[in-house]
Amino acid sequence: MNIRINGENVVLSQGTINLQELVTGKGLVPERVVMEVNLEIIPREKWATVYVREHDQIEIISFVGGG
């Protein structure tokens, strides 16, 4: 499955994967990131039920220092 994560092309080997699995698979703490799929913000509660689809554009955002 070909998707884009944070602007980069990614090929996923898994057949089906939900957002929760995607985040934890990257070693991220779910409470500390936000996810946007095709410009739509997906609330954290729904991550386990939203599955990644072919050509999805996913943004995983977290906090950094800023003024």
Place this chain on the structure above:
Amino acid sequence: MEVEDILKIGDVEINNRLFVGTGKYSGNRMMQDVLVAADADVTTVALRRVDSSAPVESILDYIPPKCRVMVNTSGARNADEAIRIARLAKASGAGNWIKVEVVADSKYLLPDNLETLKATETLVKEGFVVFPYMSPDLSVARRLADCGAAAVMPLGSPIGSNRGLRTKELVEILIHEIKAPIIVDAGLGKPSDACICMEMGCAAVLVNTAIAVSGNPVEIARAFRMAVQAGRRAYLSGLPEESIRASASSPLTGFLRDDHKSA
């Protein structure tokens, strides 16, 4: 004796009028030490794409619990991008305090006031508590306050320049004319700069670079804290008057001593 002097934003009460940004620190530990030393009640963070190669610890875990987080929209080049970042921030659970920062100028990093106004209008309607960062312009400040901005944040000088309050004349006008709190953001390089802002009647100041890039961030944070307190106290106590210029030679009221029919 401490004077009861609280800045209220909505229902939130803020004791410390020094807001501290979290950018440009050598590490999260140092940033945390600074927030503690400054005794900050309000701090700012930004949002970025997760860097897969970087450590997974989050900056939020280093922010003291008493410190309210304001998410800035830095990186936004127009109103739509700022709005998108604000919505992401809210979804993250970071609260609804947003510093709208729209910069489309990579040379001086000066804000785009028109896009800032557009973003502020939309975000206020969506229930955000909006702190627009702007170039000090009275008309725009009026519109920002009219559409419900929680405060107006004029720049003292370009971001990161440490040049101090170069916009003094304009900021003074904003303080005088705008009912919303005026918070000077950007460019303050020294504690004395922050003190001047507070003496003039600013509601707060936001400092980041001057602390983060100092040789001793913790010490300078304490100094900024004291400077803000000093300036605020001076403002509240009413500054002593400057001496009156000597009277001009030709009196303007001499005619009152003449005999006057209509007196």
Place this chain on the structure above:
Amino acid sequence: MDFYDTFCKNKDIDFINLFGALSDRDVERAMTRENMGLMDFLTLLSPAAGKHLEPLAQKAHETTLRHFGKTIQLYTPLYVSDHCDNQCLYCSFNAKNPIARTKLTLKEVEREAAFIAATGLRHILLLTGESRKESPVAYLRDCVGILKRYFHSIAIEVYPLTEAEYESLVAQGVDGLTIYQETYDEKIYDRIHQSGPKKDFRFRLAAPERGAGCRMRQVTIGALLGLSDWRKEVFFAGLHAHYLQDRFPDVEIGVSVPRLRPHAGKFKPLSIVSDKDLVQIIIALRLFLPRLGISLSTRENSQLRDNLVPLGITRLSAGSSTGVGERIATGGQYDAFRQFEIADHRSIAEMIVSLRDKGYDPILSDWCPI
């Protein structure tokens, strides 16, 4: 929400105690303040400030020069009707005064307009007595239709109108509104306005902001000095002007400082405003609101007017006549029935010369619509 809310928040100020507590030092402190607040304004109106008039006058003069230069805007009133539905104890137009009433025909309005315009003056203040029946908005519109052929700026001083009515007059060419509250003391207001629509204090009080909201370029307010304690009256007029400046930054707000003059009725001023008081009033207004327009009418004599100009005056009326149709009917002689007596009889031409002699630039046409 209108000015009445702001007014109510301040109307119970204990002026006596407040003034009593002010010292010379307080006056000196207020004097040096760059941006004055309400407390500073009160301080400048206090008896204590009366002892510092010369240094205050110097500062007021400097402030005026800085904001306006040595310019004085000239205007002249044009009374088109003296019919009035109100009974105001202090005014000759009082509905109960047994006088013959006049209302100019449009032809007469045009003759007066041409007569005035021949002096070079391009600012006119259109006045009527307050009668909706005799001088309805339609009549005012017709008058404005004529006046705009002769003048660049047309202000009105008529009964308070609704927003829609102000809008219709602005559309017709009106760009200025003058309306005095007369007194900000509600009790006195009620007592001296014995009958007529003018009894409605709040409708009148909100008239300036209704006009300002309709893109008037200039709104002038004021209290008729002598109806109540002048310190309070000027405080509320200043508060009102401040409120208008804040809400309508695009409108030039002005305050007029008319003193009660002798007139056809037998009304005696309830409070005396001396020349010295008038000086303090102008200074306090100028220092509190540096950008404020301050008008002085021909109620005051020429000598006093000349002396008051440097303190903060920005607008003077000239060549005035306060009787309807007086200019033409009497060929410039003054013997008609008038709203109030004129003390400065200088013609517009004389006024121009007098101002130029003092180094001032008389402005006959400030702004010409494009």
